[in-house]
Amino acid sequence: MVLGQRMTYCVLRLYVKLGLNIPARAVRRHASKVAQPILNAKPKGSDKEEPSYFVDWHACVVNGGKGGDGVISFASTRHKQFAGPDGGNGGSGGHVVFQVSQNVKSLTKIPGQVSAKDGRNGAKRNFQGKSGQHTFIPVPIGTVFRSEDGELLTCLDDPGDYYIGAHGGKGGRGNTAFATSTYVAPKIAENGAKGEKNSIQLEMRIMADAGLVGFPNAGKSSLLRAISRARPLTSEQAFTTRSAHVGMVQYDDYEQVSGKSQVWVRSLLL
Numbered sequence: 001m002v003l004g005q006r007m008t009y010c011v012l013r014l015y016v017k018l019g020l021n022i023p024a025r026a027v028r029r030h031a032s033k034v035a036q037p038i039l040n041a042k043p044k045g046s047d048k049e050e051p052s053y054f055v056d057w058h059a060c061v062v063n064g065g066k067g068g069d070g071v072i073s074f075a076s077t078r079h080k081q082f083a084g085p086d087g088g089n090g091g092s093g094g095h096v097v098f099q100v101s102q103n104v105k106s107l108t109k110i111p112g113q114v115s116a117k118d119g120r121n122g123a124k125r126n127f128q129g130k131s132g133q134h135t136f137i138p139v140p141i142g143t144v145f146r147s148e149d150g151e152l153l154t155c156l157d158d159p160g161d162y163y164i165g166a167h168g169g170k171g172g173r174g175n176t177a178f179a180t181s182t183y184v185a186p187k188i189a190e191n192g193a194k195g196e197k198n199s200i201q202l203e204m205r206i207m208a209d210a211g212l213v214g215f216p217n218a219g220k221s222s223l224l225r226a227i228s229r230a231r232p233l234t235s236e237q238a239f240t241t242r243s244a245h246v247g248m249v250q251y252d253d254y255e256q257v258s259g260k261s262q263v264w265v266r267s268l269l270l
Contacts, residue, residue, distance in 0.1 A: 056204040058107040060114060060165075064195025065093025067169035068119035068129035070177070072189045075125070085186060087175040088122030093168025093195045094132035098145070098202075100156045101138035105246065107202055110137060116166070119192060122174045132168055142205040147198075155205065165200050169193035221245070 068090025075083035094116030117132035145153040145163055154163050172190030179186055212220040216238040224230050228247025233240050 055107045058110050058112075058202045059199065060110060060112060060202060061197070061199050062096040062166040063113070063115040063197050064095060064166035065116035065132035065168040066118040066194050067091065067093045067171040067192025068121040069191045070172035070174035070189035071122040071124060072175045072187055073124035074175075074185065082185075084184060085175040085179050086124055086126050087189055088124070088127040088129065089173050089177065090122045090171030090190075090192045091119030091129035091131040092171045093117070093119045093192070094134045095164050095168050096166040097134050097136050097162050097164055098139050098143070098156070099136050099162040100141055100143070100159050102141065102159055104138045104140045106140065107143075107204060110139070110202065114165075116168055116195065118195075119168070119171050121192075122171070126174070126176055129171060131171070134168075137165075139202065140204060144203045144205050146201040146203065148201070150201070153200070166196040166198050169195045 070090050071087040073085065073087040075086040077083050096114050096116050114135055114137060116135045119132045120129035122129045139156065141159065142155070142157060144155045145165075147153055156163060170193045172192045175186045175189050178188055212224060214220050217236070221232040221234045221241045224232060224245060224247045225234065228249050230245045230247030232245040
């Protein structure tokens, strides 16, 4: 098929070079083989992008991981059938840790419920179960933690600070831990403890480095759109922006400055 197309192309070039009239059949046949541009079916982008809202308060339920259970097991070797207990201990459950990160500027991506990994059960031959992995949640600088009743728990002000929201349960002991000189074959083991379950309220104390406050239609949202990647709604009507928006301005030295656009101002300057 490729050879036939090449011959048709050569014949057409020969017709043109000799100044002869090209048959209409050959023109239709050759035109059907010419590649045509493909139109883009995707619609063009719109200026009305969905804004990303800024969250400065969030309630979260954290669950620590459950500890692994201890095991009842007795060793049996080749030369000694009753070699004593060899049940291993269970692994501890993981913690839920809130850690400060300079790359996070809002509480938007924090889930409403967080659970850490459970510890694994022990095994025979005194094998201890693997502890559950800790769950780390990045939070912005200046995050304040309060209990469900509103009591202040802690505040993370410096990079690298962390707060354990829920501790994991301790792993249970195997029957080896209960062996004594008088009780050489214990048939008892502990279950792993349950992890803590707390309801925590997170609140941002530092929202932005600079704020834009002014009268309606003064250009606050337009200025924020121009200098940052924030996309608040803008129009000719007053009170278009009804929620606070935060934009980030990055510099060549990797420094980030956040700016906030106030919702509106109803007070008059006298």
